[in-house]
Amino acid sequence: MASSLVPEKIIKEGLPDSTLETVVPQAEVQRVIKPAPPRYRNEIAKYIIRRSADCKLCGKCAEICPQGVHVFKPGYKYFAAPHQSVCIGPACKDTGHYCVDLCPNKALRMVENPMMRVLGDYRWTPDLILATWKMAETGAPPPPDYGYEYECGNSGGGFDRIRFKFPASPPLELGPDDIDTSLQLNRRNDGRPQIKIDVPWYGGGMSYGSVSNVTQLSKARAAVAFNTFTCTGEGGYMERLRPYDDHTITQVATGLFGVREETIQRVRIVEFKYAQGAKPGLGGHLLADKVTPSVARMRETVTGISLFSPFPFHSVYSIEDHKKHMDWIKHINRHALVSAKVSTPSDVDMVAVGSYSAGAHIVHLDGGYGGTGAAPDIAKKNIAMPIEYAIIKVHDFLTREGVRDRITLIASGGLRNAHDIAKAIALGADGVVVGTGELVALGCLRCARCESGRGCPRGIATTDAELQGQYTVEWGSQRIINLYNAWRIELVEILRRFGMRRVSELRGRTDLLMHLDYSNDTEQAR
Amino acid sequence: MPDKYHIKTQPIPPRRPRIGKVGVVDWREDCANCHNCVKKACVFDRYREEMSYIRGLREMDAVFFQCMGCFSCVQQCTKGLLALSANPVYERLGNTYWTPQIIETTWTQAESAKIPVSGAGYRGRFSGPGFDSMWTDMSEIVRPTRDGIHGREYISTAVDIGRKPALLHFDAGNAASGLPPLVDIPMPMIIDMLPRGYRLPNLLPVIKIVAAQTGIIAVIDSKDWQLAGNDLDQYLPNLAMYLDTSAPLPGRELLIGMRLVEISDDGNAERRVHELKQINPGIVVAVRVELDSGGIERAVEYARQPFVEVLHLVADDNGNEIGEKKPRFIKDMVRSVHNSLVESGIRNEVTLMAGGGIALAEHMAKQILCGADLVTVNLPLLIALECTLCRDCNDGLSCPAKIGEIDIKYGVGRMTNLIAAWHDQLIEVMGAMGIREVRRLRGEVGRALFFEDLEEATFGKLFGSRKNN
Ligand code: SF4
Ligand code: SF4
Ligand code: SF4
Ligand code: SF4
Numbered sequence: 001m002a003s004s005l006v007p008e009k010i011i012k013e014g015l016p017d018s019t020l021e022t023v024v025p026q027a028e029v030q031r032v033i034k035p036a037p038p039r040y041r042n043e044i045a046k047y048i049i050r051r052s053a054d055c056k057l058c059g060k061c062a063e064i065c066p067q068g069v070h071v072f073k074p075g076y077k078y079f080a081a082p083h084q085s086v087c088i089g090p091a092c093k094d095t096g097h098y099c100v101d102l103c104p105n106k107a108l109r110m111v112e113n114p115m116m117r118v119l120g121d122y123r124w125t126p127d128l129i130l131a132t133w134k135m136a137e138t139g140a141p142p143p144p145d146y147g148y149e150y151e152c153g154n155s156g157g158g159f160d161r162i163r164f165k166f167p168a169s170p171p172l173e174l175g176p177d178d179i180d181t182s183l184q185l186n187r188r189n190d191g192r193p194q195i196k197i198d199v200p201w202y203g204g205g206m207s208y209g210s211v212s213n214v215t216q217l218s219k220a221r222a223a224v225a226f227n228t229f230t231c232t233g234e235g236g237y238m239e240r241l242r243p244y245d246d247h248t249i250t251q252v253a254t255g256l257f258g259v260r261e262e263t264i265q266r267v268r269i270v271e272f273k274y275a276q277g278a279k280p281g282l283g284g285h286l287l288a289d290k291v292t293p294s295v296a297r298m299r300e301t302v303t304g305i306s307l308f309s310p311f312p313f314h315s316v317y318s319i320e321d322h323k324k325h326m327d328w329i330k331h332i333n334r335h336a337l338v339s340a341k342v343s344t345p346s347d348v349d350m351v352a353v354g355s356y357s358a359g360a361h362i363v364h365l366d367g368g369y370g371g372t373g374a375a376p377d378i379a380k381k382n383i384a385m386p387i388e389y390a391i392i393k394v395h396d397f398l399t400r401e402g403v404r405d406r407i408t409l410i411a412s413g414g415l416r417n418a419h420d421i422a423k424a425i426a427l428g429a430d431g432v433v434v435g436t437g438e439l440v441a442l443g444c445l446r447c448a449r450c451e452s453g454r455g456c457p458r459g460i461a462t463t464d465a466e467l468q469g470q471y472t473v474e475w476g477s478q479r480i481i482n483l484y485n486a487w488r489i490e491l492v493e494i495l496r497r498f499g500m501r502r503v504s505e506l507r508g509r510t511d512l513l514m515h516l517d518y519s520n521d522t523e524q525a526r
Numbered sequence: 527m528p529d530k531y532h533i534k535t536q537p538i539p540p541r542r543p544r545i546g547k548v549g550v551v552d553w554r555e556d557c558a559n560c561h562n563c564v565k566k567a568c569v570f571d572r573y574r575e576e577m578s579y580i581r582g583l584r585e586m587d588a589v590f591f592q593c594m595g596c597f598s599c600v601q602q603c604t605k606g607l608l609a610l611s612a613n614p615v616y617e618r619l620g621n622t623y624w625t626p627q628i629i630e631t632t633w634t635q636a637e638s639a640k641i642p643v644s645g646a647g648y649r650g651r652f653s654g655p656g657f658d659s660m661w662t663d664m665s666e667i668v669r670p671t672r673d674g675i676h677g678r679e680y681i682s683t684a685v686d687i688g689r690k691p692a693l694l695h696f697d698a699g700n701a702a703s704g705l706p707p708l709v710d711i712p713m714p715m716i717i718d719m720l721p722r723g724y725r726l727p728n729l730l731p732v733i734k735i736v737a738a739q740t741g742i743i744a745v746i747d748s749k750d751w752q753l754a755g756n757d758l759d760q761y762l763p764n765l766a767m768y769l770d771t772s773a774p775l776p777g778r779e780l781l782i783g784m785r786l787v788e789i790s791d792d793g794n795a796e797r798r799v800h801e802l803k804q805i806n807p808g809i810v811v812a813v814r815v816e817l818d819s820g821g822i823e824r825a826v827e828y829a830r831q832p833f834v835e836v837l838h839l840v841a842d843d844n845g846n847e848i849g850e851k852k853p854r855f856i857k858d859m860v861r862s863v864h865n866s867l868v869e870s871g872i873r874n875e876v877t878l879m880a881g882g883g884i885a886l887a888e889h890m891a892k893q894i895l896c897g898a899d900l901v902t903v904n905l906p907l908l909i910a911l912e913c914t915l916c917r918d919c920n921d922g923l924s925c926p927a928k929i930g931e932i933d934i935k936y937g938v939g940r941m942t943n944l945i946a947a948w949h950d951q952l953i954e955v956m957g958a959m960g961i962r963e964v965r966r967l968r969g970e971v972g973r974a975l976f977f978e979d980l981e982e983a984t985f986g987k988l989f990g991s992r993k994n995n
Contacts, residue, residue, distance in 0.1 A: 040601030081606045118548045118595060118610045121649035157652025275664070345664045346975055368661065371647035377631070378641070378951045380648040382888045383958050384664050385975050392984040414647065436647060447596045449570075450645025457569035457596035461645065467569065510988045518989035 027243035029224040029477065033139035033485050036478040038085075039443060039471050045084035046130055046148070048113050049099065055107035061099040070099065084113075085130075088145040122155045123369065124436070124446050128416060135486035136441035136479040151419045158388040159420050161516045164494065172499030179492045180502045183431045185269070186337050186361050187406050193335055195268055197228040197431075199488055200503050201421055204371070204412060204435030205251050205271065205341075207235025209295040210450070211439075211461045212468035218476025219438055220244035225481050226488075231433075234273060235295065237263040249339065252329065264332045269362070272325065274316075275343035276366055292463045322358035330359065337361040339410070344368060344390035349397035356398070356407045364433060365390045367413025371436040374451035387413040388427065395428025395508055418490035428508045441483040442476055531683065531712040533740055533946035535639035538939035542912050542927065547616050547630070548595040551609045564599040564608070573599075620915045623656075623844035628885050629909055632944060636910035639943035641950050656845055656855050657889045659977040660896075664958045681953050683713040683964045685900050687786060688810045689835040690874040706835060707808045709743070709785040713949050714900035714964050715890060717744035717907060718881045719768060721843055723920030724908055726929055730754040732937035733907070737764040739938065740945050743786055745902070748773045759783065768814065769798070781806045788812040788838060791824060799833045812836035812879065817859050818848040825863045829876045838879045839863065839898075843905060845883020856883050857896040864897025864969050873969075887951035894967045895974040910944040911937060 049069060062072035062079075069087045071080040090110065092098045100108045119126040131150030134142040142148050152160045183200040186192055203219045210233065217240060223230040224247050231249040232241065236258020241248055245266045252259050253273035264270055296303040316322055326338050339362035340355040342348070348365060355363045367387025372380070391411050398404040411424045412433035421432050440446070442460050449455075455462025459470030491503065500506055514520050550572075565573035572593050593610065600608045619626040631642050653659050688708040717737055720729065730746060730753045737744035738761050745766045746754055758765070762783030767776055770790045781787070781802065789798045791813050799811050813834055815825045821839070828834045839860055847853035860880045867873040880893050881902030890901045909915065912927045919925050956964065959973045967973070981992060 040598075042601045042603060042606040044597065044601065115600070115610050117612050119597070122651050123647075123649055155650070155652040156654075160652065343664065346972075369648040369652075372645065374643050374645050376641045376643050376951065376954055378886075378888050378954060379958065380644075381650060382662050382892075383955065385661060385980060386652065389980045389984045392988070444646070445597055446646045446649065447594060448644045448646040448649065449594050449596060451643055454569060456645075457594070457598050513988070515985050515989040517993055518985060519991045519993060520989040 024242040024245060026246050027221070027224060029221045029481075031225040031481065031485070033482055034478065035139075036137055036475055036482055038133065038137060039475065042081070043083070043085035043133075044115060044119065044130065045087060045113055046116060046127070046146070047087050047089035047110055048084045049082060049087060050109045050111060051079070051082075052107045052109070054105045055103075056105050058104065061103055061108060064097045064102055065099050066097060088143075089147055091145045091147055119445060121446060123153045123414060124416060124440070125149070125154050128153055129440055129445055132417070132437060132440045132483065133443075136483045139482035139485045141486050141490050150417060153416065158386050159414075159423050162388075162423050163514050163516065164422070164426075164497075165512055165514050166497045167499075170497055170499040172501075174496050174499060174501065176489075176492050176496065178501060179495050181488060181491055181495075183408075183503065185408050187408055188359075188361055189406070192337060192361070193268070195337060198226050199228055199484065199491075200425060200431035201415075201434050201487075202228045202249070202431070203230035203438060204433045205231035205233035205249070205273065206435065206461075207233030207251075208238050209233075209235040209291070209463060210374075212459065212463055213238065213240065214468055214471060214473050214476055215439070215442060215460050216241065217244075217473045218442065218480055220248060221473065221477035222438075222480035222484055223247040225477075226484050229269060231271060234258075237266070242266070251341075261332050264329060264336070267333070267336060269337045269339060270329050270333065271339040271341050271362075271364065272329075272360075273341045275341070276370075276372065295463055319354045319357055322354060326359040339364050341366055344384045344387060344413070346385070348385070348390045349393045352394045352398060352407075352409070353401055353403065356403050360407065362408045362410055363394070364410040364412065365394060365429075366433075367411070370413030371439070387411050387415075387424070391424055391427040391429050392510075399508075418487040418494070421487065422491055422494045422506065423513065425503065425506045426509045426513050428510070430504070430507060437483065437487075438480050441479040442471070531741070531949075533639075533942060533949060535943050535946045536939065537638055538936055538943060539637060540633065540912055541932070541936065544592055544633075545613065545616050545619065545630070546592050547613055547626070548593050548610045549613050550593050550599065551611050552607065556605050556607055558605050560604050564602040564604075567602070568599055569596065570594045618914075623883065624885060624905065624909070624915050629914060631886070632906055632909045633912060635947035636940040636944040639946045641947060641954060653977045656883065657857060657886075657892050660857070660892055661975040662888075662891060662895065662955050662959060663973045663975055664960070681956050681962055681964075683949060683952055683956075684710055685714045685877075685965060686710045687812075687836055687877045687879070687900070689876065692871075692874060707785075707810050709810050711743060711900075712741045713945075713952070714894060715945070715948070716742055716766070716879065716900065716902050718840075718902035718904040719745050719747050719750075720904045720908060723917065724905070724913075725750060726919060726925065727753050728930055728932070729908070729937070732932075732934055732941065734758070734761045734765060735934070735938045736907070736941040736945070737761070739942055742945070745788055748776060766812070775801055775805075778805055781809060784809060786810050786812060786836075788814050791815045791828065795828075796831070796833050810836060812838045812877075814838045814840060816848055817841045817856070817882070819850055821847070822859055822863055826866050829863075829867050829872060830870070834876060836877045836879065837863075838881065838902065840880075840902070841882030843882060856880060857893055860893065860898050861896040868969070887948040888955070890948060891952055891955045891967070892974070894964065895970055897969045899965075899968055906944060907941045910940040912940075 059072050062070040067086040067088060069082050071082060073080060100110050116126040120129050127148040128150045131142050131148040154160060181199050183197050185195045203223055208216055216238065219230040220241055224244060229247050229249050232251055234251045234253035237250055246268060248267050249269040249271050250263050250267045251271045251273050291303055293303045316325060329338055338360050340360040341364040342351050344365055344367050352363045365387060367390055368384045369386055394409060398407065408430045410431050410433055411429040415421055415424060415432050415434055416437055424432050439460055443458050444460050449457060450461035454464040454467055459467045462468055495503060495506065498512065595610060597610060600610055616626050619629040634642060686708040689706040691706065717733055730750060733744045734754050743764050743766050745768050747768045763785055765784060766786035766788055767784060768788045771792045787802055787809055789795060789811060795813055802809055802811055813828055815821055815828065815837055817839055825837055825839055828837055841856040842848050845856040847859060860878065864878060877899045878897065879900050879902050880898035884890060884893060884901045884903050885906060893901050911929050911932060913929060914927060916926060956967065961967050961973060986992060
C-alpha cells in the first residue's frame with residue numbers, strides 16, 4: 001500500500017514568512033518544583049485518627065508524630081483540626097512512633113476513612129485520586145509509606161490488567177540524568193521544523209467554555225515549563241493564551257468555532273479534530289448553561305444556546321479530501337506540524353494510514369474511555385474501542401505498511417498516570433495526550449457534574465465567574481508542573497529498571513509486558 | 527418530507543423522595559455555628575432544599591439523599607464535621623443484573639424524557655458480562671460511506687413484523703399469492719407481559735395507553751385481558767393478545783381488531799395459527815419460544831415451518847438461558863439463531879423479537895446488532911414508576927413504592943418518557959454508526975465490536991491464551 005501513496009511534496013506557496021512571526025513576547029515559566037498545598041481546608045485522607053473522650057490532652061501524640069498530624073498549638077487548650085492527610089496509615093505501626101500505641105490513655109484509634117467508598121470510580125480509584133493530589137502537592141511520587149495503590153485503576157481490563165516484567169536488576173546501570181524522555185514529533189522529513197518535547201506527553205484539548213480561563217492558563221504554563229504543548233480545544237483561541245503561542249496547539253474541529261487564519265498562523269502545531277473518543281461519531285456538545293456571554297463572543301455564537309459541532313467534517317469523504325484539508329492548513333501556516341485526532345472504530349488502522357497519506361505528522365488516537373466535558377452516557381460507554389486495543393492494531397498496521405517511522409503515534413483516552421503512559425508506549429505509541437490527570441491535579445474528583453447548571457462545583461470546568469475564582473493561575477500551574485514532574489520521575493524509574501537510555505527504546509516493547517488474564521507469564525515482584 | 531415519528535413528552539416528577547448515591551453526614555455536636563457556613567455555599571443548593579424537604583414531610587419514610595457528591599462542603603467546613611457516605615438505600619436498589627445505576631438512570635429518564643448526559647468521561651468497568659462484552663462501532667472517520675452523511679432527522683427506526691418473502695411468484699402476470707401481512711411499528715420495541723409476580727392489577731390500563739400513544743404494541747396475556755379496561759376497541763391495533771396452551775380462541779371482534787397475536791410454543795402451534803388466520807387472515811401470529819436448554823434448537827426448527835412468521839425469543843428476567851446452571855446470554859442465543867437462519871437462507875422468512883434482560887437503551891441497539899429485528903421490554907417500564915425491584919409484590923406483600931396507587935397521567939407520562947428517551951438514544955448510536963435504518967442494523971456485526979474478538983486479535987496475539995476466570 002505504501003507504494004501506492006502519492007509521493008510527498010512540499011507545497012511551494014506564496015505566503016510571506018512574516019505572517020508567521022510570533023508577535024507577542026512569549027512567557028517563560030521555570031520548571032521549579034515547590035509545594036502547592038491543597039486548596040481546601042479539610043483534606044480527604046485515606047486513614048483517619050479518631051480521638052476519644054479519654055484524651056487527657058497530655059500532648060504526647062503531637063510531640064511524637066513526625067508527620068505533624070496532631071495539631072496542639074502552645075497556648076491553646078484543645079487540639080486544632082488534625083492534618084489527617086499526612087498520616088501514613090498502618091505503615092506507621094512499625095516505626096516506633098505510632099501514636100495509637102504510644103498514647104498513655106489509649107485515646108486514639110486509626111480507621112480507614114469511610115468516605116473512600118464514595119470517592120472515585122472503577123477507572124479513577126480513590127487511591128489514584130489521592131495519589132495524584134499528593135503528586136500535585138509535592139512534585140514527587142507519593143512515598144510508599146502511604147500505601148496508595150495508584151499504578152492501576154480497578155476497571156478489570158486493559159491497562160488495569162497489564163503489568164511490566166522488570167528484570168531482577170537493570171541490564172545497564174543508569175542514573176536518572178542519563179535517561180532521555182524527549183519525543184520528536186516530526187518524522188516526515190518534509191522540511192517542516194523538528195519539534196521536540198521534553199516529555200512524551202502533551203495536554204489535551206479543553207476548550208474555553210468547557211473549562212475556565214484559569215484552568216486553560218494553568219495548563220499552558222505547565223506546558224511551557226516542560227517544553228511541551230497544551231491545546232485550545234475547539235472553542236477558539238483566547239487572547240490571554242497569546243504569550244503561550246509556541247506551546248499551544250490550536251484545534252480545527254467540525255464546528256470551526258473561533259478558527260481564523262490568524263489563529264492558525266500563531267502556532268507550531270495544528271490539530272484536526274475528526275472525532276473525540278468519549279463521543280465518537282457524535283459532534284462536540286456544549287450545553288446552553290455554559291454558553292455564557294464571554295463564551296459566545298469567543299465562539300461567535302449566541303449566549304444561552306447549546307452548541308453542537310456536527311459529525312463528521314462535511315467536506316471530508318475520502319483520503320483525498322482529508323489531504324485537501326491538511327494542505328489547506330499547511331498552506332496557511334508553512335511551519336506548522338499537522339495532527340489528525342481520530343477516535344477508535346474497528347478500522348482505526350486504515351484511518352491511521354489514511355491520515356499518514358493525507359500528510360499528517362501526528363496521528364492521535366482518542367480511545368472510547370477518555371474524558372470530556374459532557375457526553376451522552378450511552379456514547380461514553382458503548383461506542384468504539386478502548387485505546388489499548390487501538391494502539392496495538394495501529395502500531396502493527398503502520399509497521400506492516402512500512403510507514404511506522406514516518407509518523408508520530410499519539411494515544412489518549414483514559415491515560416491516568418505515568419504507568420499508563422509507559423504501558424501505552426510499550427504497546428506501540430510514541431507518546432500520549434493527558435487531560436483528566438491535569439484536572440485532578442487542580443482538585444477535580446470526578447464527580448461528573450461538569451455539565452450541570454453553573455458547571456463544576458470545584459471551579460475547574462466552569463465559566464461561571466464566581467466558581468472559577470476558587471484558585472489562581474499560579475497555584476494551578478504549580479500543581480500541574482508538580483504532577484508532570486512526579487510522572488517524569490516515575491517514567492525515568494521505569495526506564496532505569498529496564499536499562500533504557502531513551503523513552504523511544506520502550507516503544508512497541510510488548511515483550512516487556514504481561515497481562516494478568518493471559519497465560520504468558522506470572523507477575524514478578526515489583 | 528413525511529411526518530416524523532415523534533413522541534410527545536413532558537417532565538413527570540417522582541412521587542417519592544429521590545434516592546441518591548451519596549448523602550451528607552453531619553456531626554452536629556461540635557459545630558462552631560459559623561456565620562459563613564459552607565452549607566450556604568453548596569453550588570447545588572442541597573442544604574436549603576433539604577430543609578424545605580424535611581419541613582414538607584408528612585411521614586418519615588426516607589432520608590434526603592440528593593447530594594451531588596462534590597465534596598466541597600466536606601472539605602471546607604471550618605471544623606471538618608461533614609462527611610459523605612454511601613447511601614445504603616441506593617445500594618440496595620435492584621439486584622446484581624438490574625443494578626442501582628440502571629434503576630437510577632431509568633428513573634431519571636422516566637422523569638425527564640432526556641438522554642442521560644454527564645461529564646468527566648467514562649467511569650465504569652472495562653467490560654463485563656452480557657451486553658457489556660460488546661461495543662457498537664462508529665462510521666469511518668475519513669470515509670463516512672455507509673449511508674452517506676445525514677442528519678438525525680433522516681434516521682428511521684421503523685420495523686415490520688412478519689414474513690418478508692425473498693421472491694414473489696407470478697401466475698400469468700399476476701402475483702400468485704398475496705403478500706403476507708406485516709405489522710409496522712415506528713420503533714423496534716414492543717412491550718412484553720410483566721413477569722408473573724409483578725403483574726399489579728392497575729398497570730394494564732396504563733400500558734395500553736402508552737402503547738397507543740407511542741405507536742408500538744403491548745402484549746397482554748388473555749388471562750389478564752379483563753384488567754385492561756372496558757374501552758379496548760380503540761386500542762386493539764396496539765395490543766397483542768397472548769394465548770397460552772390452555773387459552774380458548776378469542777372472540778372474532780377482538781381478532782379482527784388486532785394486528786398481532788402471540789401463541790405459546792407447544793404441539794398445537796400449527797393448528798392455532800390456522801384457526802387464527804381463518805378468522806383474520808390479515809393478523810400476524812408470533813410464536814413465543816422460551817429460551818431454555820432446548821430453546822435455540824426449537825426456535826430454529828420453528829423457523830423452518832411454513833406456518834411460522836414471527837418468533838418471540840424470551841430469556842429470563844436477567845437475559846439468561848432459563849433454568850441452566852451455566853446459562854448462555856440472550857445476545858449470544860439470539861445471535862446463534864440468527865446465524866443459523868442466515869446460513870439456511872431463510873432469515874427473512876421470520877421476524878425475530880427478543881426479550882429478557884433488556885434493561886437499557888444500549889441493550890436494544892446491541893440486541894439488534896446481534897440479530898434480533900426488535901426487542902421486547904417489560905421491567906424497565908415498571909421501574910419507570912419508581913419500582914425498586916424489591917420483589918415484595920412477588921411475595922404477595924404490599925408494594926413499598928405504592929405502585930397500586932398511581933394515577934393514569936403519572937403512569938402514562940413516566941413510561942412514555944422512558945420510551946422517548948430510549949428512542950433518542952437509539953438514534954444517537956445509529957447516527958454514530960452511520961446507519962440510517964434500524965432494519966439495516968439487524969445482524970450488522972460489522973458495526974459491532976466484541977470483547978472476545980478484540981482481546982484475541984490484540985492481547986491474544988501478544989500474551990498467549992486467555993485464562994478462564
Ligand atoms: S497522647 Fe493520647 S491523651 Fe495525650 S493528647 Fe494525644 S490522644 Fe490525648
Ligand atoms: S464537575 Fe466534578 S468531574 Fe467535572 S471537573 Fe469539576 S470536579 Fe471534576
Ligand atoms: S458535597 Fe457538594 S453537592 Fe453535596 S451537599 Fe456538599 S457541596 Fe452540596
Ligand atoms: S417496588 Fe417492589 S413491590 Fe413494588 S412493584 Fe416493584 S418489585 Fe413490586
